[in-house]
Amino acid sequence: MAQILLRNFARAGNAALLTKSSNSSSILATSAEPGNCQLHTTPACCEIRKLARLRVVDNSDLGKRAMAEGRPPRCIHVYNKRGIGLIGDKVLVAIKGQMKKGILVGLKQKQRMKQPQFDSNNLVLIDDNGSPLGTRIHVPIPTVLRTILKEKTLAKGADYTKVLAIASRYV
Amino acid sequence: MNINVRILTKSVAQQYAFKRIVTFSTKPTQQAAAAAVPQQQEVTGSTVRRPIVPAHYRFVYPEFLPDPKVEWRNTIREKLERLDMLDRRRQIELPEFYVGSILAVTSSDPHAAGKTSRFVGICIHRERCGLRARFILRNVIDHQGIEVVYELYDPTIQKVEVLRLEKRLDDSLFYLRDALPEYSTFDENMEVESLEEGAPVPVNDIKVVLRPRPWLERWERQNLLGVANIEQYIKDKHRKSSEKAQKPWEKYDLMKQYRATIPEEEQKEIFAEVHTELHTLELQRKRNKRKRTFVKPKHLA
């Protein structure tokens, strides 16, 4: 029964999943195999565009709860002219019914030489002034962010360099 | 020579043959290797002008062989490129390593002036030739999988250390991306595991465990040797489609192989040109290593 349901979900897509989230999560948590208990069965989008799922990597309350519930934030806007987020770009995300801003600190996409490419699309939540919501980032972030965020700070007025301050490790 | 000695034995020589592909050249390799050693001794005895190139050079320095695509080849360009590569190799020690070896790359960081960044990881892929030669390192740090692409001849690279020199069963390890994270987790402060001098490069026959689908690639079609549990996740339809995708005739397609390789005569010419230089660099490296090993106990004492 549970497996049939799971298959249905996979076909129905994300919209159905979101609406029935409470139901499905309970079913999955109880009955599915440990390896298979993923909410989203479509492969993750390699590009950061609207409706791309992201992973919050700081220790903000909101982010931690969202990730723990298995409802990662979705990008609903990218603050650049191309509409595709690159490393260091600011994005607007929908997280637990709220709209929050965040900075992309690690991407799954192909990166330039000597810049790390991550296994997930990582996000750090910030407020409007650019100060992060959390106090610590628990994964490494690329050093190229130093340059990028410094440049952005000068250009945009908001101080994004605080994100750098809470980083635990650079690669 | 030590390097030659270690491919002397038959069992060892087989390790050079990639098991995925039926090779037609294992025997001459052995022969050449066997032949190379006595000739080498002759060299030490009498002065032979033409240097004898060890047969395993094509595995150690694959990037010295040009792209076999005929339309792109030009002898002058290849020669200039080789000269530049040797110039760079004189500045920095670029050791022998293979897909599956664990490397630590130290490079100067333009985003943190005056500092360097060091990345440790397993080499999952090597590609391209000449100055464009590059490799991909993979590691899991803080439960986050990270991959970095390095160019071998990039002048911002300060040091390339081989922490563990070994090979794996396959010639590219992209499947580690879909494997459980522990298979690509390596300690950043790993000590150099020095290999016995003259010992063959060991083949690590570890079989990694894949995560369940969805995967990034259709691994079941690639005849991977280093994956343990691929049968667990494939169904009949996958099996059928993978059977359909197999190309068993390719091992007989001689011209295809010919067009993908540099002929032996040309290889000899190329390596004869760079051999003396590479050989002196190798010797120098060994001397340095010995010095370092001598220095260490003094510190302890």
Add this chain to the structure above:
Amino acid sequence: MNQADVSKLISQLRIAVRPNKRHLKNVDGPEGRLLKLRKTVTALVKHERIELFYNRADEARGYAELLISNAIRHGDRHKATMELADYWLLEKQLVHKLFKVLVPRYENSNISYTRMFKAPRDYPGIFYRKSVLELRGNPFPVLTPDNSQNRNLLHNVLLDEARKEFRREKLANLANKLAAETENATPSTPAQVPVTEQPEQSEEAPKA
């Protein structure tokens, strides 16, 4: 393809190789293409001279060359080569011919093992180019007699004479130069000059 495949070692072919393969249209795809070529290679080894369409001959030629070069390289004790021969030669007695006849024949040769000629195409007929593919050292009479050996042809007679005259003049020039040099160096040794000129003149006499 950015890096040469190092897992194999193959000897260089002595023929010009096209950068890309021809597809040789076939319903069975690449496998069918190889089957087509296997038939050609088998026929070539069997008959030693075959006439066929140019494209197919040109493609099959490379395979035949590589097959022979592998057989020479590894001999008949090598399992993989035997497997190859088994695949490429559809008639199994030809495997024997390959190792026992062709290998000794080509062992010490420095040139390609096969030759290919453009053949005239029938008119009216199928438009495709035709060719003759043969193994070197076959028992048949040669297809293109070498005419360059005939020194009695008119232009060769003329050129022969021109050459002799050229050589004579060159020698004379050399002798003159030598004479001038010796004169400059030691003006008192005129005896040497006739000595150097003497053989040259005597050479001239019989020719004239």
Add this chain to the structure above:
Amino acid sequence: MAATTKLFRKSLGALTQIQQYRSIAKLPTSASSAQRNELFNLEQRRQQDAIGRVEKIEVRYLGLPEDVTLVMNNNISTPYNCAQHLSEGHCKRSALALIDGSVPWDMHRPLQESCTLQLLNFNVSDPHIVNKAFWRTCSFMLGAALQRAFKQEANLQLHSFPGPNIKSGSFVHDIVLGVQNWEPTKAEMRAISAEMVKLAAQDLRIERLEVDLDLAKEMFSDLRFKSEQLPSIAQQHQSRVTLYRLGEHIDISRGPMVGSTRFLGKCTVVAAHKLANEGASNAFYRVQGVALPTGFALNHFAYGLLEQRAQKLNSARLPTEPFEEQRQMQLS
């Protein structure tokens, strides 16, 4: 091509000394030439009529594609007719015939008895005989070309041409001109070469005729040098003289020659050397050229070497020297 042809004409028109060949009738010398031709025609017809009853001979042809025996007409059939029985290729390619394995025979000379026949082209394994015939034909054609190329004012008289010697590097024709200080320019040489090429393009048959000395004297009565030479030539051949005709041009030669002018391929007239003065206003000149048969595609550099060599004065017998030696040389 139109532009180049125009320019070509223009450059030729600019040449002094030489005029373009328009028609024989316009040439003042042509009066005697026409007469000579008429006599030639008459004699030819006479000889044909004199044959009488047609006798058959057996000609055994040796060579490719296979040896055959042909039954031909005595004194009428020529080797060319035999070739016509074989194939078109034989007709086109054969330059000379070889009778009984040793006697060279013109392609258009009637056969006189049963014999074996070989047809020679320039590519046979020993083309010595045919080469010699070719070289002789070149000299003969050069005479015709010179006749056509020179203006009346030049007062050209053909003297003779020595026997063919290929090893000398050039074929030769000796002439007498009404100028003593002619220094041939490149363009003039080129114009003569062009005449040669034109002759070759016209594909004229080279006819052979043996005549009596008296008739020959009559034919060449207006040519001083020829009539001077005739007695000594006739003396050696039982008072018979062999004549060759090419278009309108008739000359004395021992033969044999190749069948047609078509066999002349690459050809250059390279030089004209002054040999000696003749009388008060005339002078002997030796015109030299080099040629290859059709189908010999020698590259221009090698051919240039041959041209260079042909520019040197040919050492063959000079026209001022006694005539007997030449005969001897030809015989040898």
Add this chain to the structure above:
Amino acid sequence: MLRTVLSDLARLRLSGGACSVTQVREKGHLSRPRLRNPYWFIRQQRLQTDDQVTGENRSFIKEVIHDTYGTPALIKGVQTYEQKQLIKTDEAPISTEPWTPNVRRCGLIARKIGQYPLWLKNGERIRTTLLQVVDNHVIKYIPPEEYKPTHQPNVKNLNRYGCVLVGAESTNPALLTKEYCGIFRDSGVMPTKNLARFIVSPQAALRPGTPLNVGHFRVGEFVDVRGKTVYHGFQGVVKRHGFKGMPASHGVTKTHRRPGNIGGGGEKGRVWPGTKLPGHMGNRWRISKGLRIWRINTKYNVMWVQGSAVPGSTNGLVYIYDTILPLRKPQEAPPLPTLYEQPEDEAPDDIWYEQVHNFKDETISFKPE
């Protein structure tokens, strides 16, 4: 024989001497690839047939060629002939006027031999194309007053400029036609496989026989490179113009790679000129302008220029000019008319632009400001 006459006439035409200018009508205004040369072009390649020359005579012909022109030699990585008698560097140049920014210099014929990366001193990786100058010799200089070409090159005030004919890659004259070899007769240069004409100012005139080397240009300067792009045959809009095509499914039938709509109706109901449609792709002459020379190797006559998109295939011919971009023109005087290389000069093999990292230097490390 006739051919020699023609060749002389053809040379007359080339030098633009007395002959009248014939009007040549273009096929159209579009830049079509030329399928065949105009009829008045001199044929270069001789029909290669079996000459049936004996081996002895063949070597004799070769010997004469070597005697007249020079022995075969590998000069600067190019297999050519050692034409020692040609080098006339001691002769005074035709003009001794100084350089001004408006002077047009001669260009070079080169081969594109491949591309590989170089690194700048700031760690940046640049892609460069290697151009090898292949055995260039000046064949002829036509002064402005005599230069009246049938095909007008697109140069303003053409009457002020002369023309330099440059040849590259000497070859055996026996392989070429006689009329083509006639072009080289006056200069004494061995016939070359490739020819190019360069429109030059009289100040930059060069004597016939002068060898041109890569030293003609200097490191850091900008050049324009002209080449014939790779031919792709008749291609559709997706490959030729980068159109997106249409979806593979969602009801699309038979129009996956088609251009779609190409215009409106009504008054404009026709195909507008310049509409991007399928057609022949490549095989056109294109110039990439303003490429910086990063590095020069004088030993092999190679220059490294910016970018990997120099028109032409690898091992294809390209022509190198001084750039015409106004802001990238050289400020200092370049070698005029060219750099005469002395054999005794001990020039360094490699000349690097100051910003480029030399592989012989130490590893780059970034200093804190």
